Amino acid sequence: MPTDTPPAGSAAAVETAGDVVLRAQGLTKHFPLRGLARGKAVHAVDGVDLELTRGSVVALVGESGSGKSTIAKLLSLLIHRTSGDIRLSDKSVDGRGRRAFRRHSKRVQMIFQDPFGSLNPIHTIRYTLTRSVRIHKGNLRGDKLEAALEELLARVQLTPVDRYIDKFPHELSGGQRQRVAIARALAADPDVLLADEPISMLDVSIRLGILNLLKTLRDDMHVAILYITHDIASARYFADRTMVMYAGQIVEQGPSEDITQTPAHPYTRLLIDSAPDPDAPARTERSTSGEAPSLVSPPPGCRFAARCPFANDLCRSETPDLFNVPGDDRAARCWGYSDRDNKPDVSGVAKSVKETI
Amino acid sequence: SSDSSEESSNSPAPSNSESASAGAAVGTEALTIGMPNGTQTDNSNPFVNTSSAQSLGYAYAIYEPLFQVTDISDTPPEPWLATDAAWNEDYSSVTFTVRDGVNWSDGTPLTADDVAFSFQIRKDNEALNNTALPYGDITVDGNTVTVGFTQPVFVKANRVLNTFIVPKHIWEGIADPTTDLNQDPIGTGPYVLENWTPEAVKLVPNADYWGGTPAAPELLYTSYTDNAAMTTALVAGELQWGWTNISDYENVYIAKDPEHNHFWTPSGLAVDVLYLNNETKPFNDVAVRQALSMVTDRNAIYNIGSEKAFPEVTSITGMPTPAGNAFISSEYEGKEYSVDVEGAKKVLTDAGYTYEGDKLFDKDGEQVTFTLTDPAGWNDYVTTLQQIADMASQIGIEATVDTPDADSWFGDIAAGDFQASLHWTDGGPTPYDMYSDIMDGAYYLPQGEAANWNFGRYNNDEATKALADFSSASEDSVRQEAMDIVQKRFVEDQPAIIVRGRPASAEYSSKYYTGWPSDEDPYNQAQPTGPQASQILMKLKPATD
Amino acid sequence: MTTVDTNNLEPQELPRPDAPGVSHTKQGPPKPKKGSQFVFLRNSKAITGMIILGFFVIIAIIGPWIAPYDPDAFSDQLVAPPSWEHWLGTTHLGQDVLSQLLVGTRYVMIVGFTAGVLATILAVIVGVTAGYLGGWSDEGLSLLSNIFLVIPALPLLIIIASSLDGGMIVIAGVISLTAWAWGARVLRAQTMSHRKRDYVEASRANGESTWRIVLAEILPNLTAIIASSFVATVTFAILTQVTLAFIGVTSPTDWNWGTILYWAQGNQALARGAWWWFVPAGLCIAAVGVALALINFGIDEFVNPRLRSTGRYARVLRKRGVQARVGFTPIDRGTTHGGVAATPQPGSPPGGNSFAPEPSGEIPASTNVKG
Amino acid sequence: MRFFIRRGIFYIVTAWAAVTLNFFLPRMMPGDPVSSLIIKSGGQISPDAINSLKVLFGLDNGQSLWEQYTSYWNQLFHGDLGLSFAFFPTPVSSVIQQSLPWTVGLVGIATILSVILGTTVGTLIGWRRGTKADAVLPVATFFSAVPYFWFGLIAILLFAVTWDFFPASKGYQPGLIPAWNWEFISSVLWHGILPALTIVVSSISGWILGMRNMMVTVSSEDYVTVAQAKGLKERRVMVSYAARNAVLPQISSFALALGFIVGGTLVMEMVFSYPGIGFVLYQAVTASDYPLMQGCFLVITLAILVANMMADVVYAFLDPRTRQEG
Amino acid sequence: MTTTAPALTNATLQAADPILEIKNLSVDYGFGDDPTHVLQDVSLTLNRGEVLGLAGESGCGKSTLAYGATRLLPPPGVIRGGEVIFTGRDGVKTDILTLNDKDLRTARWRDFAIVFQGAMNSLNPVHRVGTQLIDAIKAHGKTATKQEARDRAAYVLEMVGINADRLKAYPHQLSGGMRQRVMIAMALVLEPELLIMDEPTTALDVVMQRQILEEITDLRDRLGFSVIFITHDVSLLVEVADRIAIMYAGEIVEAADAKDAYLRPRHPYTRGLLNSFPPLRGPRRELQGIPGSPPDMAKLPSGCRFADRCPFVMDRCRTEDPALSRTALKMSEPERLVACHLHDGKASEVPAELAIQAPQK
């Protein structure tokens, strides 16, 4: 059992905004297949590097099945990684053993996509929150417990407390439930919040409320937030940095504004072009078709090559690294930004987007 | 009867020619015979009780005994395949004269060799010796066969006479007679197997039968899963002959066709007896045994527990009457059971028992209680036990009825691990079997060891000796003397409570055939599953109406 | 077997995942009210069932006191038909059938419910463990329950029951031994489906311990399924014990409905025309069986809201002459819409709520439609 | 492939466990075949015969349980089930051979009838739910709630005794010789009607209920609504869209039921004196007839496993989704 | 069914050629004493060749409206009143709600087809895709032979960009996007005049969503059917729809030309809704969304259903239910309708945010 992790509380006290709390290096997850295809595996996440710093939000966008949720589960140690390293406050964690897992969960909490499913329908809000408080804050009772609960609900703006505390999840609206889910995560006073599509199941009109709440947490409590979404517009709105995933790999990363306004990777561009945008003039050209490659036996070369209008032979044969892209701390997994001679010409990516603006 | 050996063995075969001539009248209806014995398999091995032939009884329409014997009356043994049997003085050897002119159904003639072989095969195969006879030398001389025994077999004489005979030429070729299915049985009997199906076994007359032609042109043996199903068949007239316990038979069965339906329960010398454990409380005290016997209302049991199907035992010797009349000791002649609650209480209080309210307490101040056990599923037994429990309560004894499963019950009884239990005894030509099964010290084994009889662990040297004397005596007077002692011990010590006779009952219908054994003509018991079957079948005549 | 099974048991009470909006409405998943996990008992079928069952439970409790006679006591009236003295007649020993019935209820209920409880506990332990742990423990436990499913129950019961000579609890135990496997399979499938749900993952992520997740998070969600399997087991146990008693495997001197039938059959009650001896016990069993079935209907309807609406509205609809069918929504221009003319009259102006590009200031168009 | 190997291993292990259990269970019972036989004969066989019977059944050679177990497997592999005690010396295999067809025939037909009828009725009332047809349900429930023997005996009383419509017992008219002639076959059919009907009536409610509930569930699936929206004929929607999908769970229950057919309905066979294997097994149990018990259990176990295997296959055939894996 | 002369006067000038007129449709859920009145007197008209967008958040009754109009609501849905008039190409008007079963069956799929919410559940998992396509063709006796039917099925499948050999596939063998396309192909197989699409793209990611939208627009242009397009994504609607109806809690609160509604919302809810989508381009700005949550349909407040969440709420909003009528700026936008008391009075009294004027042409 790793005993080298310092007590969470002290760590939190030391670290301030800007410090890296959670760092993943070469994070990889292969799900072994059963049945006929035994021996093979789904390469759900392949070699992902990622840093979460206090008081900032990193958005993880990408299409369905690209491995976003898997990353969140890996980071929260709900599933075990195949390889790579996860370092919490620079200490490697693997969460084997119950105590280690609890220690980790105290600092890294997760919010699920579906607030209708992530709260047990048979327990009241009080029960759910009490459990979380007791797990993370010791066996509080009576007034102390009451106070802790009140404070939690106040933080997620569910006030007056009495109106919500004894309700069952089904008596609350989706937005309220998601707030309860967040409150449960906050009971641990976590340093990191992994929010896995926290608003995609919510009504449009209440989504913003949740995002704004998370914003407050980031700003007031300096929580590091991983915001997973497939809605790149909300990433732009909410996240400081954005990472774009495609087929288990990070294909582009950088400040959110830059990524959405001047995408460097052809996939990012496709994503942005595809997003409905009433302000954009009617597009005439047909967008690229095709589907993401099989994750069981990913093709050699760039995983996006099959759909990429710029792809050349290099792209189809060799796997690109993350190359630096001009701009502030940006990188894209595209041969176009390498210094290879036979690199594809991706100038069209940036150009076409600029034109539309 | 207590006929001497000479008498019995010399008696001629009067009825045989009769039945042969009677055989001339042949009916038209098949005779259906049923037993409630469940599934049958194509297995006609006459030696094993588990075969279809034994279970349904058709073995005895095919294989015949040397003599037809009966326990129910003093009818002398009727020569059958043997014309004569001569016992030696102490009943340790018998010489049979084999009947001439008998052929096996495959045409081979019956010889003395066949008879000797039939004894020899039993001697050689312990598995086939289910009468547990102590065979000695077996010799053939012309058409006589002498069978020796290592002990006197007076009390088992009927079993010897009753032995059925199998053809040597068939069975000597069979490697293991115990596992042979004998699906093509060859016998001397009035019928031969026509075909075997799981639902019915069809037999047709043996064209070459030595005794003539049987009246029924076809026998159909069939089996039912249980009493109820068989009763339904009997009531519906589908069955003409069989044996099953019918509740309220008078209304349920007889009343359906009073003219033809018969239920005949001739009293033999077997009884149902409530074994009392003489070695444990409370029945280690003769007073309790006596008292319980005094309040046992055998008439009520006759009416309810036995549903009038079993004869009531009236003599205080427990001897079923009239079959046992001749054996009843003069001392007890005419003395009958009567319920005497007050007398019983007095017996108890005299012996030091006390009453508190209406509960009986023994000398140690313990309340007197006991448990009556018999397997679940034995309706008439359990009903009887319930009655006895009810009766015991009249003298303040709290009795409960317990019904373990048959297997554990059987084990417990044998090991003497019970207080009171209803059980049967063997019958026989004399009351020897009955008393011996109840009180013979020769069967005595300490508790915990599995006894074959005398489950109540009664052990009285006088009684044991008397029983031994009876079985080995060569004179009637000696036997009667011994029997008197046995009865005296039984009455005074009351080692067990005889509750009723246990006859070999049967149902039959005289609609198509008459000539069944009956009170008027009790030539044998009427069950279809014994050696008497061939005798009965030959006595049948087509009904004339 | 397992392939088949999981399909069969796929949870049906899940809210439609594609319609999150519905779950805060009537159509949503089971809505536990505070302090009551047994809302399904509000269903009218379930209530009827509960009333009948309650009646027998009361009889089970007070039966021996209200029985007019000692069920063992003999009388002179043998096999007497019902009379004032003996409402349900007498047996071959003159025992009072009604008293036997009343006294025997207790045994039936105790065996039924004990077996139900024991089997349910076994089923929960095996099923939930297998379902939650998965992997080899699952394989092993599934195998175990499959073996118990494969072994024919009645002969097994006869073997075991006859080798342990049994009071009621032993019988109940034996019955439960053969009855738990089915429930375990159902629960396993259910647990597996719950295990994958977000709320379980969420509490795990929150640091809950495994046993707490199973006991406090998953198990309460299985209440309805457990209840249903309990009720089914009780039914099975009652029918089985009665059959065992009838065959004579269990003690015929302990009064229960099966022993009544055993004695009746053993004494050929039907052949004697003593219907009063044979029929009432059978009807009692049927009544309890139907009651339990009704309760299970209620649970089914609770678990599967799609079944619920059927029962609930059937009568109302029939009265109104409309039929609820898939694909043909009933049209009921009834009167419940206060104030608003529900049936548009030809020529009547549509309500002021119409949306159509209309010319300004004009009286709205009216369309005349002939049906 | 691995899927099938896994299933295969699963079946083999189940079979082994069941057979082993079947071997040890009977031996854990008190009593032995000899005493059972004597008890059963109720005085016909004298206890004097105990010894001869022990020799007869081969119980006198003092084999240890383990030796018996190994020799049992040895015998099994040679296809030898031994000799029955209760019907000594009939081989177990011929006892089973003789009784199995009756059970499979009657109970099989009754079960299939019950499934088909129940599923059809369930389809109809599930489809037209809320109509008067729902009244079928309580009636069917009643018949499944009464003990079968009670129902069967009353049926016999009414239909065989009071009104002589049907024979009260047996598989065919005693005296007929089994053969493929009309006389025999008609007799078999005639004798089978009452038992078959009682089985159908008492077991149908489960099928109705299962199908009805599935119909109700499936009916509200979108694809059924789509089928209606497509304007398909009502019959086609009901049969090909709703019932076709709703019937899938019935298949697995049916497989289980098919397996249990071989076990026979002991009670039916008792009540109707029907010559099936259920009653044979019962007799084997009451006679402590280990070889026969084992034989019956083996056949039943195998039947259930085979039925389930078939169900796996049929299910895969009917539900393309399960084919995916294999 | 015949038509009387329409009493439209200058309406004819607008070339209004309605294909579907929903009038005063009322729908309840629940047959019992206490049903949920989900729709009350909702009216909506769809013109020929038009794509009408129906937007609103989850649970506001969009699907109910679409299925109610076609009588496809599952139990316990019940239609309590109204009419749904379908006008065929031949000009014959029929009230769908009064058709008998047989006629309704015939009309279905031939006249109007529906793409259901969630293609996962719309295809029968146990039948091949081809079978399900051919089913629809055969049910309407459109083609004589099996082969023709198969050809037709193959044709529509290719039309939506799926290879014809997928006819043999089972639904689970197709990806979500493909299944959705199969549904669209199935809806088009009989060339209906009206296509109702209930959130045809919500389960898909944006790339796939765009592909499908483009396909639909293409097909509409080629085949000329009318579409009711349901979604809760207003920005999507603005792209695809000609006209938009915004629903809130079972009522239509605003109806307008797509661009108009987007640029110049008149109803506070519409405005709030549009303000809830962060823009992908243009300046980054703080968004407020709409505070509070939608009312429970089972216990609706009296008065305006949006009153609780409305920043402009007035006293009468809490008592009087506003009717869907023209905006305060009647003259400049004759085709717009809004259900808001703010628009009952003079244009000048409307808050500025809700009275943005269209640029003069």
Ligand SMILES: Nc1ncnc2c1ncn2[C@@H]1O[C@H](COP(=O)(O)OP(=O)(O)OP(=O)(O)O)[C@@H](O)[C@H]1O
């Ligand atoms: N437990 C698992 N076993 C096998 N494969 C899995 C498992 N969990 C996820 N996968 C596979 O891993 C890949 C990534 O899944 P993941 O859930 O992380 O995607 P995602 O980006 O979150 O998608 P979405 O946007 O749909 O939530 C998918 O192809 C998925 O099928």
Ligand SMILES: Nc1ncnc2c1ncn2[C@@H]1O[C@H](COP(=O)(O)OP(=O)(O)OP(=O)(O)O)[C@@H](O)[C@H]1O
């Ligand atoms: N079976 C039902 N019983 C009761 N209320 C129902 C039922 N089905 C739907 N409702 C209610 O009717 C209202 C309208 O539902 P509808 O499905 O039409 O909404 P929607 O706008 O299509 O939502 P979504 O965007 O989630 O598809 C909702 O409030 C819902 O709760």
Ligand SMILES: [Mg+2]
């Ligand atoms: Mg995900």
Ligand SMILES: [Mg+2]
């Ligand atoms: Mg909808």
